[in-house]
Amino acid sequence: MKGVAMNNNEKTLFTRPEALVDVVTHYCPGCTHGVIHRQVAEVIDELGIRGRTVGVAPVGCSVFMYNYVKTDFMEAAHGRAPALATGFKRFRPDMIVFTYQGDGDLASIGTAEIVHAANRGEKITTIFVNNAIYGMTGGQMAPTTMPGQPTTTCPFGRDVNLTGYPIRVAELLATLKTPAYIERVAVHTPFHIIRAKRALKKAFTYQVENRCFTLIEVLSTCPTNWGKTPQESTQWLEENMVPYYPLGCYKDCEKVEASDAAV
Numbered sequence: 001m002k003g004v005a006m007n008n009n010e011k012t013l014f015t016r017p018e019a020l021v022d023v024v025t026h027y028c029p030g031c032t033h034g035v036i037h038r039q040v041a042e043v044i045d046e047l048g049i050r051g052r053t054v055g056v057a058p059v060g061c062s063v064f065m066y067n068y069v070k071t072d073f074m075e076a077a078h079g080r081a082p083a084l085a086t087g088f089k090r091f092r093p094d095m096i097v098f099t100y101q102g103d104g105d106l107a108s109i110g111t112a113e114i115v116h117a118a119n120r121g122e123k124i125t126t127i128f129v130n131n132a133i134y135g136m137t138g139g140q141m142a143p144t145t146m147p148g149q150p151t152t153t154c155p156f157g158r159d160v161n162l163t164g165y166p167i168r169v170a171e172l173l174a175t176l177k178t179p180a181y182i183e184r185v186a187v188h189t190p191f192h193i194i195r196a197k198r199a200l201k202k203a204f205t206y207q208v209e210n211r212c213f214t215l216i217e218v219l220s221t222c223p224t225n226w227g228k229t230p231q232e233s234t235q236w237l238e239e240n241m242v243p244y245y246p247l248g249c250y251k252d253c254e255k256v257e258a259s260d261a262a263v
Contacts (some may be wrong), residue, residue, distance in 0.1 A: 017041035019050050019070045026064065030223035030230025032187045033061060036129060037068045039193070040100075043201045044071065047208060053096040054088060056081045058110070060102045061135045079110025082117035085124045096207055098125040104134040107143040107167050114173070118213045121178035125203045126215040128169060131222040132241060139225030143167045146240055151225070166244065170217045174250035180212035182251040186219035186242065188234040199249075211253060219245055 016022060020041035025034045044050050053071040057063045059078040066073035076084040081099035089097045106114050106128050114126065133151055134140040141151040141158055144166045148157040158166075170184040181203055185196035196218060203214035219241050221233040228236060249255075 017045045019044040021068050021070055023067065025068070027061070028222075028224040030221055030233055031061075032131075032218075032220045033065075033129065034068075035187045035193060036127065036196075036218055036220070037065060039187075039197045039200050040065075040098075040127065041069055042197065043204050044069070046201065047204055049096045049204070049208065052094065053098070056085045056088070056097065056099045058099075058101060058105050060105050060137070062100050062102045062105065062129060065100045079105050079108065080113055081105070082110065082113040082122070082124070082126065086117055086120075086122045089122060089124050093123070096125075096204065098127060098204070098207075100127045101129065102135060103128070103130045103132065103144040103169075104137070104140070104142040107169055111143075114169075114215075115176075118173045118179045118215065119176050121180075121212040123207060123210060123212060124214075125207050126213075127200070127203075128215060128217045129220045130169070130217055130241075130245065131220040132166070133222050133225045135222050135225055139222075144169075144245075146244060149240075150227075168245060170215070170245075170250045173215060178212055179215065179251055180253040181206050181214040181249075182217075183215075183249045184217040184219065184245060184247050186237065186247055188219070188221060188237045192247075195247075206253075217245075219247070 027033050055073045056076050057065050058076040058081045081101050085097045085099050130144050132144045134142050140153040145158045147160045150157050170182050174182045183199045185199045186192040187196050199216050203216050206214050223230050223233040
């Protein structure tokens with residue numbers, strides 16, 4: 001995009017990242033997957049790692065990332081992206097490997113894979129998109145669905161007395177000793193998008209530096225399955241998801257090392 005200045009001079013404000021495919025997105029109006037795709041592409045370009053980056057995406061809306069980001073991609077079975085990424089990273093430790101997963105995938109059928117990959121300290125980066133619902137498969141209740149939130153499988157709202165409370169993945173994995181960096185961000189406002197980009201870049205940088213497992217949880221919207229407009233969805237995320245899923249850094253090995261050094 002270009003902004004026109006005085007004297008007919010033009011100043012480039014930003015351009016499409018080289019790592020982002022120049023195609024029209026297929027995602028639903030208001031879906032923030034496209035925002036996250038762009039951020040990942042920007043980080044890949046800025047770190048100069050496109051030629052040695054491989055993404056792993058499983059079943060769900062997440063799988064379509066391979067249509068938009070110019071890196072090699074592997075498709076995993078539902079929930080198994082961390083297992084596939086582990087195998088590839090161990091075989092090719094020179095590569096930068098990331099998984100791109102939704103909540104119905106990572107926090108449900110893939111719970112064992114993500115917990116043990118993090119606990120083993122696999123040197124991969126996971127981008128966890130949390131929109132509190134199953135997206136592609138029809139809007140069913142996910143492990144992250146909010147209390148009282150209606151879905152196609154709980155039309156009267158999630159009853160925590162029957163299904164328990166939503167799983168806080170960032171907090172759960174942060175209790176493990178091994179992971180290097182875990183942060184939760186959001187992409188529903190420009191301010192939050194900027195902060196999310198910083199977190200994603202730090203996670204990939206840690207992998208470039210050969211540090212341990214990193215995960216960025218991204219609070220995202222799903223207007224279609226929430227039954228809301230895009231504008232209503234951003235407001236609902238702010239008012240309902242952010243209080244339950246507090247944003248912030250939950251573990252950072254760099255801060256721990258600095259603290260140890262001070263002692």
